[in-house]
Amino acid sequence: MKARPTIKDIAAQVGVSPSTVSYVLNDSANHKISEGTRQAILQAAKALQYIPNGAARALRNNSSHCVSVALEKTLTQARFGTLLQGIRNGLRSEGYWLMLFDFDSRGQLYPEFIESVLQSRSEGIIYISSDGSDPEPEWRESILSNHLPFVGCDCCPPEEELASVSFDYERGAFEVGCRLLGEGARRILYWRPSVQTDQEQYRQEGLRQASALYPGTEVIVSTLPYESAEDGADVFSHSQVSQLCKQHLVQDIIPRIAQFQPGDAVVCAWGVMARHLASALNGTLRSVKIASLSAGETPLLAESRVLISRPRFLYGGEEAARLLLRQIRGETLANNRIVIPPESPQYIEL
Amino acid sequence: MKARPTIKDIAAQVGVSPSTVSYVLNDSANHKISEGTRQAILQAAKALQYIPNGAARALRNNSSHCVSVALEKTLTQARFGTLLQGIRNGLRSEGYWLMLFDFDSRGQLYPEFIESVLQSRSEGIIYISSDGSDPEPEWRESILSNHLPFVGCDCCPPEEELASVSFDYERGAFEVGCRLLGEGARRILYWRPSVQTDQEQYRQEGLRQASALYPGTEVIVSTLPYESAEDGADVFSHSQVSQLCKQHLVQDIIPRIAQFQPGDAVVCAWGVMARHLASALNGTLRSVKIASLSAGETPLLAESRVLISRPRFLYGGEEAARLLLRQIRGETLANNRIVIPPESPQYIEL
DNA sequence: CTGAAAGCGCTTACAG
DNA sequence: CTGAAAGCGCTTACAG
Numbered sequence: 104m105k106a107r108p109t110i111k112d113i114a115a116q117v118g119v120s121p122s123t124v125s126y127v128l129n130d131s132a133n134h135k136i137s138e139g140t141r142q143a144i145l146q147a148a149k150a151l152q153y154i155p156n157g158a159a160r161a162l163r164n165n166s167s168h169c170v171s172v173a174l175e176k177t178l179t180q181a182r183f184g185t186l187l188q189g190i191r192n193g194l195r196s197e198g199y200w201l202m203l204f205d206f207d208s209r210g211q212l213y214p215e216f217i218e219s220v221l222q223s224r225s226e227g228i229i230y231i232s233s234d235g236s237d238p239e240p241e242w243r244e245s246i247l248s249n250h251l252p253f254v255g256c257d258c259c260p261p262e263e264e265l266a267s268v269s270f271d272y273e274r275g276a277f278e279v280g281c282r283l284l285g286e287g288a289r290r291i292l293y294w295r296p297s298v299q300t301d302q303e304q305y306r307q308e309g310l311r312q313a314s315a316l317y318p319g320t321e322v323i324v325s326t327l328p329y330e331s332a333e334d335g336a337d338v339f340s341h342s343q344v345s346q347l348c349k350q351h352l353v354q355d356i357i358p359r360i361a362q363f364q365p366g367d368a369v370v371c372a373w374g375v376m377a378r379h380l381a382s383a384l385n386g387t388l389r390s391v392k393i394a395s396l397s398a399g400e401t402p403l404l405a406e407s408r409v410l411i412s413r414p415r416f417l418y419g420g421e422e423a424a425r426l427l428l429r430q431i432r433g434e435t436l437a438n439n440r441i442v443i444p445p446e447s448p449q450y451i452e453l
Numbered sequence: 454m455k456a457r458p459t460i461k462d463i464a465a466q467v468g469v470s471p472s473t474v475s476y477v478l479n480d481s482a483n484h485k486i487s488e489g490t491r492q493a494i495l496q497a498a499k500a501l502q503y504i505p506n507g508a509a510r511a512l513r514n515n516s517s518h519c520v521s522v523a524l525e526k527t528l529t530q531a532r533f534g535t536l537l538q539g540i541r542n543g544l545r546s547e548g549y550w551l552m553l554f555d556f557d558s559r560g561q562l563y564p565e566f567i568e569s570v571l572q573s574r575s576e577g578i579i580y581i582s583s584d585g586s587d588p589e590p591e592w593r594e595s596i597l598s599n600h601l602p603f604v605g606c607d608c609c610p611p612e613e614e615l616a617s618v619s620f621d622y623e624r625g626a627f628e629v630g631c632r633l634l635g636e637g638a639r640r641i642l643y644w645r646p647s648v649q650t651d652q653e654q655y656r657q658e659g660l661r662q663a664s665a666l667y668p669g670t671e672v673i674v675s676t677l678p679y680e681s682a683e684d685g686a687d688v689f690s691h692s693q694v695s696q697l698c699k700q701h702l703v704q705d706i707i708p709r710i711a712q713f714q715p716g717d718a719v720v721c722a723w724g725v726m727a728r729h730l731a732s733a734l735n736g737t738l739r740s741v742k743i744a745s746l747s748a749g750e751t752p753l754l755a756e757s758r759v760l761i762s763r764p765r766f767l768y769g770g771e772e773a774a775r776l777l778l779r780q781i782r783g784e785t786l787a788n789n790r791i792v793i794p795p796e797s798p799q800y801i802e803l
Numbered sequence: 804c805t806g807a808a809a810g811c812g813c814t815t816a817c818a819g
Numbered sequence: 820c821t822g823a824a825a826g827c828g829c830t831t832a833c834a835g
Contacts, residue, residue: 107571109812120822125814133815135820152562157572158511159812162827167508169552169574176538184534188526191555200569201553202519207545212502219550221457222507223828224519382732459828470806475830483831485804509828512811573812806835812827819822 108151116147124148128155161223169200170427171225173216175233176205182397182416183231186256189420190229197428199226213245220251227252227427235301237261252430254423259301259440266430266439268423270414272396273305273312275445279370279394279412280313282448284320287366288392291322292359294380295372296329306372306396325359327351327376348379357383360391368392368410377409394448412448419443458501466497474498478505511573519550520777521575523566525583526555532747532766533581536606539770540579547778549576563595570601577602577777585650587611602780604773609651609790616780616789618773620764622746623655623662625795629720629744629762630663632798634670637716638742641672642709644730645722646679656722656746675709677701677726698729707733710741718742718760727759744798762798769793 110128114121119140126134127144136144147153161167172190174183194201202225204216211218219225228251230238237243237260246253247264255267283291293310295303307324314322329347360369369391371377377395384391394410422441429436460478464471469490476484477494486494497503511517522540524533544551552575554566561568569575578601580588587593587610596603597614605617633641643660645653657674664672679697710719719741721727727745734741744760772791779786 107573110814111812121813122815122822122824123820126821129814131815137820140821154562154568154571156512156812157569157574158508158515158517159827160814161508161574162506162512162811162829163813163815165508165827167574180534184530191553195555195557195559198559200565200574203541203551203553205541205545209545209548215550218504219507221504223457224507224511224517224550460830461828471829472806472808472831473804476805479830481831487804490805506828509811510830512813512827513829513831515811804835806833808833809831811829814827815825817822817824819820 107156108153109156110153112151113144113147113153116151117143119144128153165223167224167226168198169202169225170194170227170229170424170431171202171204171216171219172229172231173204173206173214174231182414185416186231186420186423189417189422190424191420192417193421193424194428197424199424199428214242217242217245217251221249226431227254229254229256229423229427230258231256232258234298252427254427254430256419256423264439266426266436266441268419268426268441268443270416270419270443271305271445272302272414273309275396275412275414275448276306276309276370277313278309278445279396279410279448280310280322281316282410283368283370283392283394284313284317286392288368289320290363290367291320292356292363292367292369293322293324293372294356294369294376295324295326297326298330303372310370323359325351325355344375345379348376352379352383356380363391366392368394370394370396372396377411381409408450410448410450412445414445415443457506458503459506460503462501463494463497463503466501467493469494478503515573517574517576518548519552519575520544520577520579520774520781521552521554521566521569522579522581523554523556523564524581532764535766536581536770536773539767539772540774541770542767543771543774544778547774549774549778564592567592567595567601571599576781577604579604579606579773579777580608581606582608584648585652602777604777604780606769606773614789616776616786616791618769618776618791618793620766620769620793621655621795622652622764623659625746625762625764625798626656626659626720627663628659628795629746629760629798630660630672631666632760633718633720633742633744634663634667636742638718639670640713640717641670642706642713642717642719643672643674643722644706644719644726645674645676647676648680653722660720673709675701675705694725695729698726702729702733706730713741716742718744720744720746722746727761731759758800760798760800762795764795765793 110121110124113124123136123140124144127136127141128148191201202219206214208214216228220228232255235258237258238255243260243262243265247262253265255265257269259267259269280291291310291314293307295307310322314320327347369380371380374395374397377393380393392410397413422443426441460471460474463474473486473490474494477486477491478498541551552569556564558564566578570578580603582605585608587608588605593610593612593615597612603615605615607619609617609619630641641660641664643657645657660672664670677697719730721730721744724745724747727743731743742760747763772793776791
């Protein structure tokens with residue numbers, strides 16, 4: 104890679120000082136430059152294919168126009184991909200770039216996503232939580248003590264100075280519940296994984312609240328024994344989840360819904376559960392309704408209608424970017440805890 | 454964010470010159486510093502929580518230790534997620550960071566992934582192709598004329614100076630074909646989408662070659678009318694693909710294989726095809742074998758055995774990172790066109 | 804064994 | 820209307 108032309112080269116070519124070149128190229132408000140030299144400079148810049156050196160600018164201005172995104176591992180789960188896409192959208196509209204990190208520390212004092220900001224190579228952090236859990240306490244502390252702009256996604260750190268964007272899992276479940284109960288269901292079976300994440304608690308609570316509004320109805324919970332493995336990259340682990348679902352479906356779900364009345368429903372935490380359930384019910388028990396609280400990594404392929412309510416990850420990512428940029432600009436925030444309402448429940452025909 | 458301590462602060466505290474501090478902190482080989490001052494400097498650095506300013510280093514050394522990755526859109530397709538994960542692995546082991554770009558130009562002369570290198574904020578480019586297509590000609594030209602370190606993933610630019618990592622789709626199909634034919638198949642139906650990508654050509658050719666090794670056998674091709682939409686983010690577009698598959702399955706695939714003999718096989722380009730086919734054959738035609746040339750974004754959920762051969766995207770991503778870093782270091786490359794062999798075909802029980 | 808000085812490429816008060 | 824100069828934080832020949 105050959106040496107790039109600098110502001111000096113332009114200055115030399117036009118016969119002015121580097122300062123003048125800088126003023127023209129930056130459209131500096133204070134300085135009026137005669138139209139003649141102005142044009143000459145712009146032409147020379149074009150001719151030399153001048154591009155300002157970003158490292159020099161970052162050093163001088165102490166601004167890199169770049170943001171660090173921390174994402175633990177798996178990019179193959181649709182949630183993370185969608186969230187990241189939303190962040191990209193939000194940053195792009197403001198001209199910010201994105202550095203991607205995992206949680207690794209590489210032997211440094213801090214994990215790289217913090218290190219990058221301390222190095223002035225990035226101006227803030229968007230932290231994407233893996234399973235609703237907060238960043239480590241020592242990370243939070245160094246973010247706070249260094250006053251680093253920060254937004255947590257899909258988590259909710261205890262320190263109220265830390266901004267976050269979270270998704271209203273409770274409301275999603277609540278709305279699905281109300282819809283089903285409003286349509287006449289008396290019993291709802293909630294099929295959830297055994298993982299003890301906040302998300303699952305919220306969903307279950309949302310259903311419970313919906314049921315409370317409809318006296319005489321009940322929510323039954325069936326728990327799939329599944330602890331997350333965090334490597335969705337592999338088809339085999341996907342298929343393990345599938346195996347588990349099938350097994351649990353036969354042993355527990357099907358027997359339970361055998362005596363369900365028409366209009367009663369099963370609400371599935373995951374898309375994959377809904378899909379298996381739908382194929383299992385293929386010929387029989389057609390009158391039992393199926394709902395899903397996420398699309399999962401996989402499209403729903405059932406031969407039936409499924410009521411679905413999904414978190415709006417794309418929008419949430421955009422909001423996270425906006426929230427971070429406001430911090431970077433030093434704006435005071437009326438509210439640094441944004442909660443994203445879910446999509447309205449809708450039936451999908453497949 | 455408060456001002457960070459600099460090398461000057463350390464120098465002042467210890468009572469030496471900034472140069473000395475720099476020598477110590479960098480373990481400079483030429484300079485021998487007395488153990489006393491050495492320790493004092495290291496302690497002061499620790500006490501002040503000194504972190505070198507990356508922007509200043511980048512300016513001075515003309516090296517950012519960062520690489521630009523260009524990825525057009527969708528992070529939700531497993532291929533891209535896996536590839537990106539591999540790149541992260543490869544870069545991390547060398548201490549390089551990663552900036553993520555799409556193909557947008559934001560009104561600049563160059564797309565941002567090129568601009569970032571020209572700005573000295575990144576040292577090279579890994580370009581992830583969307584559908585096997587090469588980067589635009591004007592991009593390739595500016596990469597070449599500026600001698601930017603570059604590796605294309607899953608594509609094969611015509612200029613031989615441009616390095617690339619590609620996946621041996623032909624061989625994957627060939628091996629699957631040989632396996633099936635070796636097991637006694639006389640006829641193979643290849644079910645592919647109508648998109649005219651190199652990948653599809655290669656796969657078809659691979660099957661043809663396998664068949665040529667087994668006289669008396671034949672490969673029949675059935676083409677699903679599908680042109681890519683490039684927004685896998687949405688569940689609805691996934692379900693459109695599903696609809697298409699189902700329809701085509703009934704209209705074309707099932708009738709064709711009705712007279713297949715036991716051992717004959719259908720090879721599917723996509724995992725989603727294989728899945729639909731497997732459910733369609735659920736009770737009947739059990740003796741027809743099913744194979745898939747990709748896992749797709751979705752796990753295979755069929756109730757049957759599927760022979761599968763997948764491109765090794767994770768490994769390919771790692772190789773791309775290595776190849777780029779070698780260019781950045783100025784090493785001369787014996788071979789700048791790496792072709793990644795596929796996984797050996799294997800039956801998966803589901 | 805250690806330090807003073809120049810310079811990476813840019814910006815911006817300050818002075819004409 | 821324009822320019823000389825200082826400085827962002829670091830590194831590294833060069834000179835003691």
